[in-house]
Amino acid sequence: MVYRHEREAAEDMRTKREQILDAAYVIFSQKGYHRATIDEIIDLAATGKGTVYNYFHNKEELFYILVKERSDPFELAIQDVVESLQPPMQKIQLLIRMYLQFYVTNADLWRxxxxxxxxxxxxxxxxxxxxxxxxxxxxxxxxxxxxxxxEGIEQQVIRPCNANQAAYGLFSVIMMMVFQKFAGTTPESFEKSAIQIADIFFHGVAWRE
Structure with a gap:
């Protein structure tokens, strides 16, 4: 009986914390970090100020944890792709699709x-x-x-270039597609957009002989 009560209390704590983070996502996304207030998050989460401060010391910690908890699974997933044995160009296309899906899903907060x-x-x-x-x-x-x-340069499937600049350039294209809403919102559209981005970025738009 005691164990059940402890388990229920732990589940209630997780639920409260998730409610606060969900409310924080809405408020930060709508108002930005600077104009958002803890009181607005409290109202939307339908909880008390003391409950919020049990989990988060201040607004910046709440924002940081919100960003981190949404980012961590994505970062682990892309790390797995990078460390896989797939060919570099296949990895890149998969990474582009994963970036598109993640940033479309979290677009408001990432702005x-x-x-x-x-x-x-x-x-x-x-x-x-x-x-x-x-x-x-x-x-x-x-x-x-x-x-x-x-890796692609080393395997001679990507011509020698400044890999750092190429990575930031590719990322900029991905983000443009997201924030201009060119990437769609479905798995099929993410896949199609990833193929197009990889092809245009690495092969250009000119006719190839």
Whole structure:
């Protein structure tokens, strides 16, 4: 009986925490980090201020954990692809599809995150040290694209180039497709867009003899 009560209490804690994070996603996505308030998140989560502060010390920690918990499964999945034995170009196409699906699903929150990372004067609620924390994680993700591009160069399926610049260029194309809503919202559209992006980015749009 005691074990059941402890289990129910633990499940209730997880539910409350998830409610807070779900509410935070909505508020941050709608209002941005700077204008969002803990009180608005509390109201939407239908919980008390004390409950929120049991889980999160402040707004920045709540934002960071929200971003991290949405990013972690995605980052582990793309790491698995990078470390797999698939050919480099096959890896790249798969990674593009995964990036498209992740960023389409989380587009509103990531618009806010990218705005905060840029840190335009007076427009960010984060300190420079806090922004560096987000930038570091962001750059680490793009570094996985760079790793596969280097692998392709070594295997002579990608011509010699600056792999770092190529990775950032490819990522920029992916994000443009997402935020201009060119990528679609279905698995089929992600797959089609990934094929098109990989083909145009690596082979260009000119007729090939």
């Amino acid at each position: 806010v995150l990218m705005h905060e990372m840029r840190g335009f004067s007076g427009s960010s609620g984060l300190t420079e040290k806090q922004r560096d924390k987000y930038r570091s994680a962001f750059h680490a993700t793009i570094a996985l694209l760079e790793e596969v591009i280097r």
